[in-house]
Amino acid sequence: MKARVHVTLKNGVLDPQGKAIEQALGALGFGGVEEVRQGKVIEFSLQESDPAKARADVEAMCQKLLANTVIENYAIELDG
Amino acid sequence: MKARVHVTLKNGVLDPQGKAIEQALGALGFGGVEEVRQGKVIEFSLQESDPAKARADVEAMCQKLLANTVIENYAIELDG
Numbered sequence: 001m002k003a004r005v006h007v008t009l010k011n012g013v014l015d016p017q018g019k020a021i022e023q024a025l026g027a028l029g030f031g032g033v034e035e036v037r038q039g040k041v042i043e044f045s046l047q048e049s050d051p052a053k054a055r056a057d058v059e060a061m062c063q064k065l066l067a068n069t070v071i072e073n074y075a076i077e078l079d080g
Numbered sequence: 081m082k083a084r085v086h087v088t089l090k091n092g093v094l095d096p097q098g099k100a101i102e103q104a105l106g107a108l109g110f111g112g113v114e115e116v117r118q119g120k121v122i123e124f125s126l127q128e129s130d131p132a133k134a135r136a137d138v139e140a141m142c143q144k145l146l147a148n149t150v151i152e153n154y155a156i157e158l159d160g
Contacts, residue, residue: 032127041119047112
């Protein structure tokens with residue numbers, strides 16, 4: 001089973017990478033681009049084939065390692 | 081219009097961040113996790129409301145700034 005986890009900064013947390021991208025896009029002539037936020041995406045395959053158990057495992061991985069839940073949100077997608 | 085761009089390393093390009101995550105998950109007791117790859121996700125809002133024009137703009141942003149097309153793939157999602 002394939003898993004994909006999105007880790008994004010919570011609203012209100014400063015995102016200097018996003019700001020840098022926004023300014024660079026402006027400098028390159030792309031106007032009208034706003035609210036740029038950069039996050040991470042982590043993709044992996046799991047041996048677990050039961051969707052409910054796989055989701056619980058990935059949830060635990062997010063809590064323990066993949067996301068800093070003080071400042072980051074995460075979203076889990078499972079496939080296959 | 082909201083845009084979301086996924087930037088991921090091409091197959092065959094070494095991904096040391098992904099390897100580090102894989103090993104850390106193993107050390108935490110999460111077995112059966114393989115092929116971990118880490119990528120970036122960039123989200124922003126565009127003033128352009130025509131979907132075809134918006135997609136062409138975001139495509140150009142990816143080529144010029146957001147992705148290093150020598151080693152990275154990108155995928156564009158538009159919404160609204």
